[in-house]
Amino acid sequence: MLGRAKNQYDSPNVTFMExxxxxxxxxxxxxxxxxxxxxxxxxxxPNHVFKK
Structure with a gap:
């Protein structure tokens, strides 16, 4: 999915990270x-995600 997003939204203002x-x-x-x-x-x- 990141590869598809990078191809669709190729911009120096956007950074995709995993x-x-x-x-x-x-x-x-x-x-x-x-x-x-x-x-x-x-x-x-899911509860751990909200602890930070």
Whole structure:
């Protein structure tokens, strides 16, 4: 899916990254808001995602 997204939205202003939603490597101040539609249906421990 990342390959398809990169091909469809080829822009120097967009970066596509793959990482574990339960162990994100971003600093806490990286974003004002995050939208992750349907993410809870694909992680092993949905409650852990909200702990950070």
């Amino acid at each position: 990482m574990d939603a339960q162990n994100l490597t971003f600093s806490p101040e990286s974003f004002d808001m995050v939208i992750a539609n349907l993410i809870l249906s694909v992680v092993p421990d």
